[in-house]
């Protein structure tokens with residue numbers, strides 16, 4: 001069975017004895033991040049300072065067995081090659097199917113939106129602030145083709161209603177923004193946090209422009225992804241996500257984002273990040289917030305990139321030479337060397353990484 005929502009997956013991990021429940025009180029500031037980096041197992045933090053109703057789930061894809069389970073495969077009979085073949089096969093898309101949301105939601109709109117209602121961890125001491133978008137999906141519609149795109153773009157909480165969105169200039173979202181700015185038309189964006197893991201795998205994949213990642217997620221799961229239309233934006237979002245945001249990217253507005261610990265294990269700054277204004281925030285009553293602390297050698301972000309690289313679906317949007325080297329290192333899962341290339345390229349660009 002392929003879990004259709006994050007909770008089903010967490011239950012499955014629990015049944016298999018693969019979930020570590022942390023029931024003691026933990027602080028969203030640094031502590032969750034530190035524990036996440038130390039453990040190489042899925043963690044469910046059940047008691048969080050300031051957030052009595054919420055939990056936080058991290059490290060959901062921290063091993064090959066986790067990837068197998070989230071794709072409905074038997075971990076005992078699944079090797080890395082099987083996972084790669086499964087991801088390649090997922091390229092045959094299965095269109096999402098509309099379905100009604102069944103969970104009870106808490107909701108704030110307009111002036112009532114308060115992003116601090118969520119237990120977003122402050123992942124690392126080197127991070128500037130709390131990053132709400134680390135293991136989630138950003139959905140926009142291509143103003144030219146009308147086709148939806150999903151990606152994973154880091155987001156920092158700026159205030160109650162705004163976040164940054166760090167977008168590589170070669171990504172599809174960057175192209176959507178460019179076209180929206182050229183037309184002077186607003187660009188709506190929906191964000192879902194706490195979705196089934198194959199949805200994040202699909203969103204992180206470097207598909208061609210016009211290929212719908214939600215249909216790729218269906219291909220990965222072997223059945224259509226259940227989606228519903230947003231309330232504010234006419235964009236499909238996975239049904240039964242833990243958290244929804246709807247709003248728009250501010251046109252012709254850029255801010256500095258970071259420092260933020262990136263995949264290379266060093267703090268990274270993006271001087272040209274976008275700003276997202278959230279017009280609607282909805283979350284499940286007993287929300288399970290999903291995120292991750294990136295940059296640990298062999299952490300879940302690295303494993304995900306390694307799987308995508310083996311399926312020819314990873315792209316760090318650097319030069320061709322860098323892409324070849326990074327894909328080579330990822331395929332061999334030489335994560336420390338991968339990080340060294342990231343540090344080297346930052347040095348080349350004149351960014352001197354601060355000490356951890």
Ligand SMILES: Cc1cc2nc3c(=O)[nH]c(=O)nc-3n(C[C@H](O)[C@H](O)[C@H](O)COP(=O)(O)O)c2cc1C
Nearest residue numbers: 151152153154166167168171172173204205206301
């Ligand atoms: C954990 C994680 C964090 C990521 N953060 C970013 C980011 O901040 N900015 C970015 O441009 N890409 C980021 N990516 C990579 C993109 O998700 C990836 O390039 C994706 O293919 C973009 O899709 P799109 O071009 O179809 O929109 C991240 C990927 C993962 C797995």
